[in-house]
Structure formats: C-alpha cells, structure tokens
Amino acid sequence: MPRLYPLLMALVVLLQPPVSMAEPDPKVGSDAHALPPGEGKVLVAAQCSLCHSLALVTQNRADREGWRTLIRWMQKKHGLWELGELEAPILDYLENHYAPLGSGRRPPLAEHLLPVSARTGLEYGPP
Ligand code: HEC
Numbered sequence: 001m002p003r004l005y006p007l008l009m010a011l012v013v014l015l016q017p018p019v020s021m022a023e024p025d026p027k028v029g030s031d032a033h034a035l036p037p038g039e040g041k042v043l044v045a046a047q048c049s050l051c052h053s054l055a056l057v058t059q060n061r062a063d064r065e066g067w068r069t070l071i072r073w074m075q076k077k078h079g080l081w082e083l084g085e086l087e088a089p090i091l092d093y094l095e096n097h098y099a100p101l102g103s104g105r106r107p108p109l110a111e112h113l114l115p116v117s118a119r120t121g122l123e124y125g126p127p
Contacts, residue, residue, distance in 0.1 A: 034058050040093030043086050051078065057098070064095040 031054045032045035048057050062070065068091060074080035083090060 031055065036097050038093060038097060040089045040096075043090050044093050047083065047086060047090060051080075057094075061098050061100045062094075063100060064091050066100075067091055067094040067098075 032041070032049065034054055035041050035045055035058065044057065045054065048054060060070075068087075071080065071083065071087070071090075075082070
C-alpha cells in the first residue's frame with residue numbers, strides 16, 4: 001500500500017474537475033458579476049471598482065441626485081476624477097438599478113390571494 005500511495009495521489013489530482021478556463025475580463029472589476037446587466041454596467045464596473053469593492057455600490061440605493069452627490073463627495077474627498085461624458089450614463093445605470101426601494105405600504109395583493117369575501121363582495125358576520 002505505501003507504494004501505491006503516490007499513484008493514488010496522482011489519480012486524485014488527475015480526477016479533479018477541470019478548472020474553468022474563463023478568464024475574468026481585465027477591463028472590469030473582479031466583482032463586476034455582481035452588477036445586473038444593462039447599459040452602463042461596463043462603465044460602472046470600470047470606473048467604480050478601482051478604489052473599493054463594487055459591493056459598496058450594490059449595497060447602496062439613492063435617487064439620481066443622491067448618486068450625483070455621492071460622486072461629488074468622492075471627487076472632493078477621495079480623489080475620484082472628473083467622469084466627464086461618462087457621468088450621465090453612469091448615473092442612468094445607478095438610477096435604474098439602485099433607486100431607493102419603495103417605501104410605505106406594500107403593493108396590493110394579487111386578486112387570487114385575496115380572501116373570498118373581498119373577491120365576491122360577500123360579507124361575513126352575523127346575518
Ligand atoms: C478614487 C477612488 C474612488 C473611486 C474611483 C470611486 N470611489 Fe466610491 N468611495 C471612495 C472612498 C475612499 C469611499 C469611502 C470608503 C469608506 O468609507 O471606507 C467611497 C465610498 C463609496 C460609497 C459608500 C458611501 C457611503 O455612504 O458609505 C459608494 C456607494 C460609492 N463609493 C460609490 C462609488 C461609485 C458609484 C463610483 C463610480 C462612479 C465610485 N464609488 C468610485 C473612493 C472612490
């Protein structure tokens with residue numbers, strides 16, 4: 001058995017599933033997969049992942065003005081460069097995908113989830 005050991009180890013190594021050959025796209029941040037697809041994704045991935053993880057982006061929500069304010073803040077305090085003509089499509093993307101979540105009441109229930117009384121107009125209760 002001791003002689004077989006190297007052979008067994010070689011088999012274990014050889015039987016590993018192949019490592020994926022897909023190279024990460026060097027043009028975009030390594031966690032760019034976290035961004036939903038859409039116009040502007042590549043810009044956000046490229047411009048917004050150089051100083052911090054894109055998780056900082058994806059865990060935040062704001063309206064267009066909020067995102068603009070944040071960009072100005074990073075430009076003023078953290079050395080973010082002028083985005084120039086990239087700013088508008090970046091804001092479009094952020095506004096579309098990371099707008100504030102709806103607040104207040106939940107949306108109304110679907111018809112088939114309503115209690116029978118609400119669907120038929122029948123009322124329960126003492127006659
Ligand atoms: C030049 C560096 C740099 C670039 C490029 C950059 N940021 Fe930042 N960003 C920072 C720094 C520094 C912080 C503060 C990190 C911390 O608080 O630890 C930050 C924080 C944030 C935050 C969290 C703010 C909060 O309230 O905690 C968000 C969201 C954000 N950045 C979004 C973006 C977006 C969107 C882009 C692309 C347009 C971007 N960042 C590009 C430097 C940068």
